[in-house]
Amino acid sequence: MRPFRLTDAALARLAAGRPSADTLAELRKAQLSSHLLLLGEILRADRNPPWYADRPPREVVADPMTGLYAATAVAALHAGTDPPDRDVLVVPGGHTLTTTCAGRTLRVRLEDRDPLRDRLGLRPAAPLTRAEVAGWQRRLDEAWQILVRRHPAAAATLAEVLRVIVPVEPDPGAGISATSANAYGAVAMSAPADGLSLAVGLLHETQHSLLNATRTLFDLVLPSAGRTYSPWRDDPRPAFGILHGAYAYLAVTRFWRTEAAGCTGNRQAAFEYARWRAAVVAAADGLLDGDLLTSAGRRFVSALRDEAAGWLPEPLDPEVERLAGGANLDHRVRWRLRNLRVDPCAAASFAAAWRTGRPRPPAPEPAPSPAPSRELEKSARLNLIHARLSTPPPAGPRSGADPVLRGPALRPGGGVRPGDDAYLRGDHGTAYAAYLKDLREETARRRRTRSAPPDLDDLWSGLALVLPALRERPELVRAVYLALDAPDRAAVDLPDLAAWLAAPPHP
Numbered sequence: 001m002r003p004f005r006l007t008d009a010a011l012a013r014l015a016a017g018r019p020s021a022d023t024l025a026e027l028r029k030a031q032l033s034s035h036l037l038l039l040g041e042i043l044r045a046d047r048n049p050p051w052y053a054d055r056p057p058r059e060v061v062a063d064p065m066t067g068l069y070a071a072t073a074v075a076a077l078h079a080g081t082d083p084p085d086r087d088v089l090v091v092p093g094g095h096t097l098t099t100t101c102a103g104r105t106l107r108v109r110l111e112d113r114d115p116l117r118d119r120l121g122l123r124p125a126a127p128l129t130r131a132e133v134a135g136w137q138r139r140l141d142e143a144w145q146i147l148v149r150r151h152p153a154a155a156a157t158l159a160e161v162l163r164v165i166v167p168v169e170p171d172p173g174a175g176i177s178a179t180s181a182n183a184y185g186a187v188a189m190s191a192p193a194d195g196l197s198l199a200v201g202l203l204h205e206t207q208h209s210l211l212n213a214t215r216t217l218f219d220l221v222l223p224s225a226g227r228t229y230s231p232w233r234d235d236p237r238p239a240f241g242i243l244h245g246a247y248a249y250l251a252v253t254r255f256w257r258t259e260a261a262g263c264t265g266n267r268q269a270a271f272e273y274a275r276w277r278a279a280v281v282a283a284a285d286g287l288l289d290g291d292l293l294t295s296a297g298r299r300f301v302s303a304l305r306d307e308a309a310g311w312l313p314e315p316l317d318p319e320v321e322r323l324a325g326g327a328n329l330d331h332r333v334r335w336r337l338r339n340l341r342v343d344p345c346a347a348a349s350f351a352a353a354w355r356t357g358r359p360r361p362p363a364p365e366p367a368p369s370p371a372p373s374r375e376l377e378k379s380a381r382l383n384l385i386h387a388r389l390s391t392p393p394p395a396g397p398r399s400g401a402d403p404v405l406r407g408p409a410l411r412p413g414g415g416v417r418p419g420d421d422a423y424l425r426g427d428h429g430t431a432y433a434a435y436l437k438d439l440r441e442e443t444a445r446r447r448r449t450r451s452a453p454p455d456l457d458d459l460w461s462g463l464a465l466v467l468p469a470l471r472e473r474p475e476l477v478r479a480v481y482l483a484l485d486a487p488d489r490a491a492v493d494l495p496d497l498a499a500w501l502a503a504p505p506h507p
Helices: 008-015 021-045 064-079 130-150 152-161 195-217 239-262 267-289 295-309 318-339 344-356 380-390 418-425 428-449 457-466 474-483 486-491 494-502
Strands: 095-101 104-110 164-168 186-190
Touching: 008 021, 008 195, 008 295, 021 064, 021 152, 021 195, 064 186, 095 130, 104 130, 104 152, 130 152, 130 164, 130 195, 130 239, 152 195, 152 239, 186 195, 195 239, 239 267, 239 295, 267 295, 267 318, 267 380, 318 380, 318 457, 318 474, 344 474, 344 494, 380 418, 380 457, 418 428, 418 457, 428 457, 428 486, 457 474, 474 494
Parallel strands: 104 164, 164 186
Antiparallel strands: 095 104
């Protein structure tokens, strides 16, 4: 069996999200080879001739669900347990979806019956009704029109990689998707809202398949048990998870770049472009700055970073850039508040030093909490930004005190904090006063009623958006603030406390 190789130039183009047809063909052949090796191992361990012993068609062996079956069966054999039923893969089930635009055709299988489809990591949906299949077909038609007409290179990659879509149950109020390293070309995805969201989701997950396939040819990340910040998730992630996010969002960023340029005034597309180009570069910088990558990994991430960094100078609407930068900052601050904990004894010693006017003691670096389950980004403030960007500005001059959001559910007092409304207007002074007022009142109320721990991450992250001294160690400022006695909390000047904690410790 011949080795599979990519030249440095081919690897760089792949890393930049612009793989050649030859590279895609090489990755697919490598996956087919992997399937054959796994199936051979199963064959050698099984005294009863399995279905693939009689040389099944290539399309069956190359099918993503065959790869999933083979990996699952080999893992079962190594564990001394029974492998899954092998007969289900002789004739793949599901529904064939075909769509054509401008002479380009995409053909995928909507797989809603394979018993191993839960191995893609998400809860599979029940077998689809005829109406649900028709809905998927309509959305795929819409997505393919968008991709072929406005993103032809991405459409070509998608057509080469994607083979199977597995419908899954959505998160409450949000669509979700996933891939498996053992099922190249398969995507697990909840029903999309429209063709645009399906196009973005398929591009995102196709990148994951490409990176998983690349990893079979190259070790990209060094072994490490550490987990840290990812701009796309609310839970700590390992280095390869961060690389996965950066690579997937490189394609997403390129998509929104084209959408923003092709539709003047599309502030939603411009916001997504502004936010993710900065996040991809920041994630790549974090990987390159640490001792996390192999030499091949450094070449890969450097090419990825260079591609995204080339887009940073492109000018956008200043308000869109402000909101996008704020959304990234908001996520990082909320991630720290959620995942980093300060030792209570250390917080008490800081509070005592502050109260008595003593110099600040050294602050130990916090470690991430034990990794929780998969947590996608959830932010009420981000929802407000999307609502604002999708709402046409009112005609005529506006007062700086006017709410930026309209409608019964988007007025201060009707579901939106006054601090958020002021922040979205760019009035940081008013936002600071409103956030601080709410923080003091909510902290006092929750302590009085003992209803819940007074974390109030949304208020603390709101304060960090308008108070630079709070941004680097928000978890420390919160811990010390809560360690103060009630009278001290009422009297504390939060900017002074944050600046004191941010200053170098007394020698």
